[in-house]
Amino acid sequence: MADSSFDVVSKVDKMEAENALNQAAKEIEQRYDFKGVGASVAFSGEDVLIKASTEERALAVLDVLQTKAIKRGISLKSLDAGDPYPSGKEFRIEVTFKNGIEQDIAKKIGAVIRAEAPKTVKSQVQGDELRVSSKSRDDLQQTIQLLKGQEFDVPLQFINFR
8 A cells, every 4th residue: 555645834825815915905995093194005026015104003004914814814923024114204014925834844843743753654855845654544644633733933734635
């Protein structure tokens, strides 16, 4: 019998990110406390650019974006928000959506699997994801539960279970 496997990834659904951004932009447009402060949130290439007339308003816009992201099922671990910085007469915050598992985090996940998962389970780093395989599907299910119970710096998804 061939080995069963699954992939451990960390990805943000592009459509959900767009929906969260559009909802945040709509709320900022309609809220009274954002009137006349030049508050906006929009995509700037792959990143999100937040603009407002004061640092506090920029942070409030970031809070709205984070709230909408949570409602759309995007983990806050996926959002990497910089510090507010002045740019002319406004303050800006750059927010990026993190995709992929970095090499050092993948190594930590592999170490946890080697230390605590059933002995038949093997892991292997493949670019920005991790392939986990074993002859026993039950061992793979246990490994998924083990990884869900651990705390890593990125949100994990488990795909391609076969």
